[in-house]
Amino acid sequence: MLALRVRDLVKRHSATAGAAPVEIRLDALDLEAGAQLALRGPSGCGKTTLLHLIAGILRPDSGEIHLAGELLPATAENTRDRLRARHLGYVFQTFNLLQGFTVRENLQLAQRFAGREGTEADAHRERLLAELGLAPFAHRLPARLSHGQQQRVALARALVNRPALVLADEPTASLDDAHAAAALSLLREVCVSHGAALLLATHDERALRAFPAVRDLKPLAPAA
Amino acid sequence: MIPRLPSALLLAARGLRQHAASSWCAIALLALASGGALAALALREASARAFAAGTGPFDAVLGARGSPLQIVLSSLYHLEAAPGLVPEAEVDKLSDHSAVAHAVPLVLGDNHEGWRLVGTSPGLFAPELWQGQPAAPRLLAGGRLFDPARQEIVAGSQAAAALGLRLGDHLTPTHGLDYAAETAEDHAHEEEFTVVGLLEPTGTPIDRVLWTPVHAVQHLGGHDPAHAHDLSAVLVRFRPEAGAAGFMLAQNYNAPGGTLTLAWPVAAHVAALFERFAWADRLMGVAAAFAAALSALCVVIALQASLAQRRRDWAILRAIGARAPTLGAAILAEALLLGVAGAAGAVAVAAGLQSLVAWQIRIRTGVLLAPVPPAELLATGAGALLLTCALAALWPAWTALRSPVAEHLAPPA
Ligand SMILES: Nc1ncnc2c1ncn2[C@@H]1O[C@H](COP(=O)(O)OP(=O)(O)OP(=O)(O)O)[C@@H](O)[C@H]1O
Ligand SMILES: [Mg+2]
Numbered sequence: 147m148l149a150l151r152v153r154d155l156v157k158r159h160s161a162t163a164g165a166a167p168v169e170i171r172l173d174a175l176d177l178e179a180g181a182q183l184a185l186r187g188p189s190g191c192g193k194t195t196l197l198h199l200i201a202g203i204l205r206p207d208s209g210e211i212h213l214a215g216e217l218l219p220a221t222a223e224n225t226r227d228r229l230r231a232r233h234l235g236y237v238f239q240t241f242n243l244l245q246g247f248t249v250r251e252n253l254q255l256a257q258r259f260a261g262r263e264g265t266e267a268d269a270h271r272e273r274l275l276a277e278l279g280l281a282p283f284a285h286r287l288p289a290r291l292s293h294g295q296q297q298r299v300a301l302a303r304a305l306v307n308r309p310a311l312v313l314a315d316e317p318t319a320s321l322d323d324a325h326a327a328a329a330l331s332l333l334r335e336v337c338v339s340h341g342a343a344l345l346l347a348t349h350d351e352r353a354l355r356a357f358p359a360v361r362d363l364k365p366l367a368p369a370a
Numbered sequence: 371m372i373p374r375l376p377s378a379l380l381l382a383a384r385g386l387r388q389h390a391a392s393s394w395c396a397i398a399l400l401a402l403a404s405g406g407a408l409a410a411l412a413l414r415e416a417s418a419r420a421f422a423a424g425t426g427p428f429d430a431v432l433g434a435r436g437s438p439l440q441i442v443l444s445s446l447y448h449l450e451a452a453p454g455l456v457p458e459a460e461v462d463k464l465s466d467h468s469a470v471a472h473a474v475p476l477v478l479g480d481n482h483e484g485w486r487l488v489g490t491s492p493g494l495f496a497p498e499l500w501q502g503q504p505a506a507p508r509l510l511a512g513g514r515l516f517d518p519a520r521q522e523i524v525a526g527s528q529a530a531a532a533l534g535l536r537l538g539d540h541l542t543p544t545h546g547l548d549y550a551a552e553t554a555e556d557h558a559h560e561e562e563f564t565v566v567g568l569l570e571p572t573g574t575p576i577d578r579v580l581w582t583p584v585h586a587v588q589h590l591g592g593h594d595p596a597h598a599h600d601l602s603a604v605l606v607r608f609r610p611e612a613g614a615a616g617f618m619l620a621q622n623y624n625a626p627g628g629t630l631t632l633a634w635p636v637a638a639h640v641a642a643l644f645e646r647f648a649w650a651d652r653l654m655g656v657a658a659a660f661a662a663a664l665s666a667l668c669v670v671i672a673l674q675a676s677l678a679q680r681r682r683d684w685a686i687l688r689a690i691g692a693r694a695p696t697l698g699a700a701i702l703a704e705a706l707l708l709g710v711a712g713a714a715g716a717v718a719v720a721a722g723l724q725s726l727v728a729w730q731i732r733i734r735t736g737v738l739l740a741p742v743p744p745a746e747l748l749a750t751g752a753g754a755l756l757l758t759c760a761l762a763a764l765w766p767a768w769t770a771l772r773s774p775v776a777e778h779l780a781p782p783a
Contacts, residue, residue: 203689203775224693231691242686246388251372258377259691
């Protein structure tokens with residue numbers, strides 16, 4: 147089964163102050179369950195936009211996105227929210243942890259939004275926390291964690307609902323070589339061990355070198 | 371671990387906690403503004419009711435020709451001076467009138483350290499006069515009524531408390547209605563009065579008076595002997611079956627060329643008094659409306675501020691799967707939580723303000739106001755506050771529902 151299938155995706159950003167309108171396109175992209183792929187492209191070519199479209203937090207102007215075999219509808223926001231919560235984990239460059247909730251609660255909230263609560267869900271969450279070395283910090287607020295620890299929390303939260311697909315946006319951008327390598331291999335390992343496909347967007351050559359498959363994005367086309 | 375609350379409530383509670391400082395500010399503003407509004411409304415009610423009750427069992431007051439309002443104020447509320455004198459014979463004339471049940475004489479003109487000494491007859495304390503009244507002047511155990519022929523005092527509760535009077539105490543009154551310490555020596559009478567009775571508190575102006583026999587005041591040394599048979603006012607209570615007698619009596623007394631005025635009906639003159647304060651009443655109304663508007667504004671500002679701080683949090687929540695309606699409900703819940711806390715504070719503030727004002731009014735006028743706002747008013751106020759909060763949250767909630775998730779995901783530049 148495909149974790150992700152994209153066809154004829156088009157997103158137009160209207161002109162903003164000082165910038166012409168742009169059109170971001172992705173003709174076709176298939177990602178097998180558990181596969182890993184890097185999207186490469188210079189800054190501003192539309193990587194983040196594509197990940198947002200796939201996550202269903204942006205609406206495409208046209209095209210189709212299937213997540214774990216289910217079509218992301220263009221209009222029904224509720225359904226997009228539900229599919230995102232169940233099938234998708236998102237690792238942001240800035241982690242985007244909820245500062246008012248502890249590490250454990252960050253994961254718990256994600257589980258709750260996906261409708262996964264109960265003893266089985268609790269056990270899975272605690273296993274994940276332990277696996278990523280976060281158990282001793284589970285009761286802490288994110289602000290009281292190191293950069294590396296926060297990244298692991300972001301990763302744990304992305305995986306807590308057993309997603310079919312993990313999206314990662316520039317996960318190594320602000321790290322030095324050693325940390326970038328460590329973070330990347332952790333990301334790839336846990337995705338493999340949890341059976342999630344990984345789609346990573348970056349222009350960081352260090353990250354790209356580690357990937358088995360890299361997809362180059364076309365430069366931006368001027369909007370029609 | 372997250373508590374087992376509905377998500378909206380959980381997010382709301384955490385939001386308030388995370389921004390505790392601004393939450394407390396909002397709650398304090400809400401409590402003060404709406405508490406003030408509630409107190410203003412409650413005091414309007416309470417003072418009108420208490421003032422109306424201050425007339426006691428009396429239907430009319432006979433005084434010297436002059437303003438009926440002044441007659442009522444000086445004889446029933448013990449404020450200001452009487453407009454003039456009334457011949458003592460009027461008491462008998464009134465008592466003999468078929469429509470009159472009670473006629474009680476009053477003589478003013480002296481004080482003890484600012485507390486009025488008022489001459490009257492034992493009839494003022496007749497239990498049948500006070501039947502059916504919410505408060506009646508009753509003697510505390512151990513005391514007795516003054517002997518009409520002696521210089522004795524039955525002290526109102528407030529005057530007694532302020533002067534520290536006990537049974538058997540002696541005091542020397544001063545001429546005049548108001549007390550000035552520096553001239554008190556010159557105006558002091560020679561006579562000594564003895565306290566023989568103390569009254570229970572009634573919550574009416576009776577509490578502020580040192581009651582003494584008419585003759586004791588009339589014959590005080592230094593008073594003009596020519597007026598030794600004059601009164602300041604006669605309080606009148608009609609028989610229940612008297613019908614139009616009040617109208618007839620008032621017609622007679624108040625006819626042009628007369629020397630006396632019958633203030634009747636007393637209630638109408640008290641109402642007229644309130645008319646005088648209509649501007650203050652309106653001002654209170656405006657203040658209440660202003661405070662209410664202010665509290666509504668508080669909610670909007672508090673929510674807008676917290677929302678601006680939290681746009682990114684909302685976006686993150688959406689990105690990890692929270693549905694838009696959940697966030698909208700969370701904002702609504704947050705406003706309502708602010709409202710509940712604010713309403714609790716407002717009730718406390720209103721009760722505090724009212725008891726403070728009631729205390730001051732009691733000290734200054736002897737009028738007893740309800741010390742706390744009525745429960746219905748508080749409930750209505752709290753309900754209105756919650757409704758305001760909910761309405762104030764609609765716009766921020768709508769904005770949160772509609773705001774594009776992607777745009778707020780990036781950290782603030
Ligand atoms: N909300 C928006 N409105 C208008 N234009 C936008 C909007 N968001 C992105 N763009 C434009 O779309 C293009 C792609 O932006 P995007 O953030 O997807 O690029 P990116 O490849 O992720 O860049 P980077 O590597 O710097 O993160 C850019 O030209 C950007 O200016
Ligand atoms: Mg980007």
